[in-house]
Amino acid sequence: MTxxxxxxxxxxxxxxxxxxxxxxxxxxxxxxxxxPPVMPLQTVDVLTARLSDDQIAKLxxxxxxxxxxxxxxxxxxxxxxxxxxxxxPDIRRTADxxxxxxxxxxxxxxxxxxxxxxxxxxxxxxxxxxxQPLPAPAExxxxxSYGDLESFVSEMPDANPDLQVVTLRCxxxxxxxxxxxxxxxxxxxxxxxxxxxxxxxxxxxxDDAAQAFVLxxxxxxxxxxxxxxxxxxxLERAIRLVGHMPLPLPELLLNVGASLRMNQKASGDWPxxxxxxxxxxxxxxxxxxxxxxxTAEYDIETALHELAAEQDAYDEYTLAEGALQAFLSRRSxx
Amino acid sequence: MSDERVAREQQHAGVxxxxxxxxxxxxxxxxxxxGDAVEQRMCAATTRKGKPCGNQALSGSAYCRVHMALTAxxxxxxxxxxxxxxxxxxxxxxxxxxxxDGEIAIRDxxxxxxxxxxxGGALPYAAIGQAAxxxxxxxxxxxxxxxxxxxxAAGIGAVAASLLRMIGENLQRMTPQQVRxxxxxxxxxxxxxxxxxxxxEGIWMVVSYQFQEQYEFVQRRLRGDYPIDPYGLDYELVxxxxxxxxxxxxxxxxxxxxxxxxxPEAGRSLIVANYGGILSWESxxxxxxxxEEHPSPRLVRNLFLPWFNALPFxxxxxxxxxxxxxxxxxxxxxxxxxxxxxxxxxSMNGIGKLFRxxxxxxxxxHGGFVQTALRTGAPLTPVAITGSAETFxxxxxxxxxxxxxxxxxxxxTPFFPWLGPLGLIPLPSRWTITFGEPIPTxxxxxxxxxxxxxxxMLSEQARCAIQTTLDAKLKExxxxx
Numbered sequence: 001m002t003x004x005x006x007x008x009x010x011x012x013x014x015x016x017x018x019x020x021x022x023x024x025x026x027x028x029x030x031x032x033x034x035x036p037p038v039m040p041l042q043t044v045d046v047l048t049a050r051l052s053d054d055q056i057a058k059l060x061x062x063x064x065x066x067x068x069x070x071x072x073x074x075x076x077x078x079x080x081x082x083x084x085x086x087x088x089p090d091i092r093r094t095a096d097x098x099x100x101x102x103x104x105x106x107x108x109x110x111x112x113x114x115x116x117x118x119x120x121x122x123x124x125x126x127x128x129x130x131x132q133p134l135p136a137p138a139e140x141x142x143x144x145s146y147g148d149l150e151s152f153v154s155e156m157p158d159a160n161p162d163l164q165v166v167t168l169r170c171x172x173x174x175x176x177x178x179x180x181x182x183x184x185x186x187x188x189x190x191x192x193x194x195x196x197x198x199x200x201x202x203x204x205x206x207d208d209a210a211q212a213f214v215l216x217x218x219x220x221x222x223x224x225x226x227x228x229x230x231x232x233x234x235l236e237r238a239i240r241l242v243g244h245m246p247l248p249l250p251e252l253l254l255n256v257g258a259s260l261r262m263n264q265k266a267s268g269d270w271p272x273x274x275x276x277x278x279x280x281x282x283x284x285x286x287x288x289x290x291x292x293x294x295t296a297e298y299d300i301e302t303a304l305h306e307l308a309a310e311q312d313a314y315d316e317y318t319l320a321e322g323a324l325q326a327f328l329s330r331r332s333x334x
Numbered sequence: 335m336s337d338e339r340v341a342r343e344q345q346h347a348g349v350x351x352x353x354x355x356x357x358x359x360x361x362x363x364x365x366x367x368x369g370d371a372v373e374q375r376m377c378a379a380t381t382r383k384g385k386p387c388g389n390q391a392l393s394g395s396a397y398c399r400v401h402m403a404l405t406a407x408x409x410x411x412x413x414x415x416x417x418x419x420x421x422x423x424x425x426x427x428x429x430x431x432x433x434x435d436g437e438i439a440i441r442d443x444x445x446x447x448x449x450x451x452x453x454g455g456a457l458p459y460a461a462i463g464q465a466a467x468x469x470x471x472x473x474x475x476x477x478x479x480x481x482x483x484x485x486x487a488a489g490i491g492a493v494a495a496s497l498l499r500m501i502g503e504n505l506q507r508m509t510p511q512q513v514r515x516x517x518x519x520x521x522x523x524x525x526x527x528x529x530x531x532x533x534x535e536g537i538w539m540v541v542s543y544q545f546q547e548q549y550e551f552v553q554r555r556l557r558g559d560y561p562i563d564p565y566g567l568d569y570e571l572v573x574x575x576x577x578x579x580x581x582x583x584x585x586x587x588x589x590x591x592x593x594x595x596x597x598p599e600a601g602r603s604l605i606v607a608n609y610g611g612i613l614s615w616e617s618x619x620x621x622x623x624x625x626e627e628h629p630s631p632r633l634v635r636n637l638f639l640p641w642f643n644a645l646p647f648x649x650x651x652x653x654x655x656x657x658x659x660x661x662x663x664x665x666x667x668x669x670x671x672x673x674x675x676x677x678x679x680x681s682m683n684g685i686g687k688l689f690r691x692x693x694x695x696x697x698x699x700h701g702g703f704v705q706t707a708l709r710t711g712a713p714l715t716p717v718a719i720t721g722s723a724e725t726f727x728x729x730x731x732x733x734x735x736x737x738x739x740x741x742x743x744x745x746x747t748p749f750f751p752w753l754g755p756l757g758l759i760p761l762p763s764r765w766t767i768t769f770g771e772p773i774p775t776x777x778x779x780x781x782x783x784x785x786x787x788x789x790x791m792l793s794e795q796a797r798c799a800i801q802t803t804l805d806a807k808l809k810e811x812x813x814x815x
Contacts, residue, residue: 122643125663126565196646200566200653233562234650240558279643280566 003028003064004217007097008071008112009046010035012178016210017069018044024218030063038320040327053100060104067217068101070094072112072170095152102156108164110216111153115171115202115226117146120279127284130169130224150224157222166216168209171228171283175298175306176206183307190247191239192254194277198236202228202282205298205306212294221291226283231300235277241304462506463580465513469502475525487529494528497537504544506577512547516540565635566653572633575655576625582615583622586762587721591623593769599630602669602712603772604703605676606796608695608804609685610722614638615760617657620676620717623767635668636676637661639685641742662702669710676717677703679793686731686743692723693804698797701789704775708783708792711776716796718803721765724814726750726758763814766807770799 004021008014010033021029022043031037031046051059059065094111101109118128119135134147146169156165172182182203185191204227212227239246254274288294298306473495480491501520505513519539527533551570554560560570583589597603607616617636625631637660643649658664660677668675678685679698687696707714728745736744750757773795782788 122649123640123659123661125661125667126658127663127667129663194646196650198650198653232564232566233558234566234568234654237558237560237562240556243557245556282564 001026001028002066002218003030004067004069005030005032005060005063005065005106006069006071007032008069009033009037009041009044010048011071012038012176013173013206013209014071015039015041016176016206017071017213020210020214021217024214027218030065032059039323053096056097056100057104060101060106065106067108067110068106069110069213069217070097070112071213072114091146091149094149098153098156102160102163107162108166108217109153109156110166110168110213111149112213113150113167113169113224114146115169115204115228115283116273116276116281117150117169118281118283120199120273120275120281122279124280124282126280127282128226129284130226130287164220164222166222167224168212168216169224169226169283170209170212171202171204171226173206173209174203175303175310177310178206178209186239186242186244186304186307187311188244190245192277193235193239193246193248194254194274195248195250197278198234199276199278199280200232200282201235201238201276201280202232203238203300203303204228205296205303208294208296208298211297212288212292215292215294219292225288225292225294226285227288227294227296228283228285229296229298229300229303232280232282233300233304238300238304241301242308462508462510462513462576465517466502466505468517469498469505469520472520472523472525473498473502476528479526480528491528494533494537497541501537501540501544504548506580507574508544508547509573516543519543563656565656565658566650567633567656568654571654572656579618579622580626583619583626586760587619587725587765588762589619589623589721589765589767591627591767591769593771594623594627596715596769596772597624597628597632597674598713598772599628599632600672602672602710603674603715604665604669604707604712605634605674605715605717605769606703606800607676607678607717608693608719608800609678609680609687610692610719610725614678614685615725616678616719616722617676618655619719619722619765620767621656624674632674634676635673637665637678639682641682662706665703665706666709669706669712675712679703679796682742686728686745687723688731689723689727689729692727693720693808695797695801695804698793701786701793704789704792704796705783707775708778708789709780711780713772713774713776714792714796715772716770716799716803718768718770718800718807719765720768720804720807720811721763721814724763725760727761761815764811766811768803768807770803773799 004027006014006018006021006029009018009031014031014033015037018029018031018037018041021027029044031041031044032051033046033048034050036048037046047059049055098109098111115128117134118124118132121135125132134150136147150167153165153167157163173180174183174186182201208229209227212225216225233241236246254277285294285296476491476495476498480488480495483491501516505516508516519536523533523536524530555570560568562568597605605620607620609616614636617634617638621634621636624634633656636657638652638657640659640661642652643659658668660681665675665677679702680687680696681699683696704714706712726745726747728747730746732744732746736742747757749759773792775792778785778788778792
């Protein structure tokens with residue numbers, strides 16, 4: 001029997017991972033989140049609390065936890081927040097929590113990272129493999145904050161030889177009601193693009209991401225894995241597939257808009273490094289297929305069409321409201 | 335060919351059926367401005383209505399522009415190079431031509447136009463050109479018939495001919511499936527009956543169909559409902575660029591292609607070619623040569639300098655047309671996917687080569703392309719291109735300006751930068767593209783990619799093959815233009 005602690009059960013991705021994990025034989029699942037889950041979960045023990053490091057240690061020892069899945073803190077914040085500012089402390093807290101896990105006998109840690117960690121530059125291969133060295137983390141760029149985390153995580157096995165660390169580098173999440181910075185960008189009426197550039201992009205459907213976390217938690221594979229929907233497309237086409245019009249702006253205007261903090265009105269909302277509007281960062285998912293046995297069920301077109309259909313469904317408040325109404329109506333039926 | 339089969343071909347194909355009428359067409363004479371009578375040879379073909387074609391024959395040919403394209407027969411390699419100077423959409427296959435009794439049947443272009451894109455996404459370009467020529471033939475018939483009518487009928491005929499011309503031009507921007515649909519609509523049109531409402535009904539159906547297709551094309555683009563491959567290749571854009579590329583290939587540079595049989599119909603192969611000009615027109619023309627001349631057209635994946643990825647507008651355009659940044663990882667992956675990859679190993683030394691050094695191959699880098707070929711077992715196909723160095727004669731490289739602009743080089747030609755963007759229009763030199771014998775690499779094994787001696791040997795073998803062919807072709811060349 002493997003006991004898995006799933007941090008991030010208060011996110012939609014967390015719910016999806018939990019729903020898949022409870023079906024696994026030999027798995028006991030404990031959900032943990034800072035807030036209650038947005039949907040009712042049966043047969044899962046859920047802890048809602050902001051735990052300090054010593055409390056985390058107490059939880060691990062008391063429950064005999066073998067494996068921890070640590071979902072991306074970005075999937076737990078709403079689109080109304082300033083992602084860049086909120087991201088930094090969460091990444092730091094994640095690093096602290098990972099140290100606590102390792103120190104208290106956890107054997108396997110699955111960490112949610114981003115495929116954008118490779119950065120966007122003109123000499124990127126058409127499909128970036130896991131072997132490509134990561135660029136030095138930049139300041140105040142949310143995507144590259146993952147770089148800090150990955151740099152920290154990569155050194156963990158040296159200090160803890162028995163610890164297995166799996167890093168899932170997910171392409172921007174779309175579909176399945178999950179909120180992500182990229183989904184938020186695509187959901188604008190006229191997302192700003194950089195005039196003269198049309199880089200290739202990838203996305204990952206939330207259901208495929210959830211399946212990958214389950215496989216990563218229950219297999220023996222270790223190391224980084226790239227995850228993305230099958231296929232890639234251009235940024236302009238991705239925007240059009242969601243049903244919106246790209247707004248190509250000269251770089252100068254984009255920079256002025258950014259410096260004036262006029263993201264929404266003047267230059268659009270692109271909650272990631274501006275380099276991703278210029279150059280491609282497309283990953284190769286062969287290793288995940290070979291070693292995790294993972295394959296994407298959704299291609300990029302299907303995932304983007306689903307995003308177009310749900311539009312506002314990434315708003316957790318809306319989802320929570322729907323869940324609440326469903327819950328209340330069920331009690332009244334009884 | 336029997337009469338019955340001819341009639342059946344004509345009925346099902348909906349395309350003209352020609353017969354050789356050289357025996358019943360007397361040379362016409364035409365007076366020049368100074369009163370001298372000059373013998374004017376008329377086209378020897380007969381239209382599908384059995385009338386002799388009224389067009390002038392091309393110089394050195396018994397046929398006019400339209401019929402020359404339709405009746406060209408397979409020729410020897412030597413003859414073919416000469417014939418390539420004439421508009422020649424596709425060589426009919428032996429089974430499609432039966433001239434035992436003096437008749438020449440044109441194969442069903444609709445069947446060819448209906449074929450699916452090949453493995454690499456290449457389309458049967460030649461079949462579409464042939465379909466357009468079929469429409470041009472009807473246009474010519476309408477014009478001929480209208481000439482003998484009264485003013486009103488002649489005017490109507492001229493309008494009908496103009497519409498047919500427009501239809502033919504639009505065909506070249508359509509997909510094979512759309513071409514087939516349009517040809518189906520044209521089936522049964524009698525060019526002599528342009529005063530018949532049925533004639534106009536057929537024309538109107540095709541014109542409205544083409545307008546509708548254009549409208550839907552725009553709508554599809556706005557919805558993002560168009561196919562893109564994982565490398566960013568935009569199939570529709572490639573189709574749209576086809577007529578322009580064909581114009582540059584056949585009309586602007588009058589390119590003669592030799593050794594096309596050395597390009598495999600399927601499977602991996604690494605084409606190694608020489609650079610000549612500022613812009614990478616060579617890669618585009620190699621792709622066009624294979625699309626237009628090869629019996630099994632396939633898409634060529636040209637590897638371009640990653641530096642181009644930083645250039646606005648150019649970077650997305652190159653990716654959309656199927657080009658891929660020239661990185662070892664990309665080349666390896668493409669070859670493992672059995673693609674036809676084209677590389678220019680001279681790299682920056684080749685693309686910015688001064689005019690005085692033209693056709694003198696520079697160093698082939700460190701042999702990275704050979705290592706990729708060895709790792710994948712792909713044969714090297716050396717390609718020598720002459721004529722491209724004269725398109726942009728680079729007199730000097732203004733290094734100071736290049737550094738200021740952050741460019742790897744800044745070419746100074748007789749026209750650039752003096753004429754601004756107009757100076758980037760390439761000169762219409764005459765090109766030859768010669769595909770050499772493939773150099774196999776599979777026998778060395780993937781491990782030999784780390785053997786510098788084998789890598790150097792194969793690199794030099796490819797380089798010598800290209801240089802030798804270049805020298806030979808330059809000796810044969812009588813004029814740059």
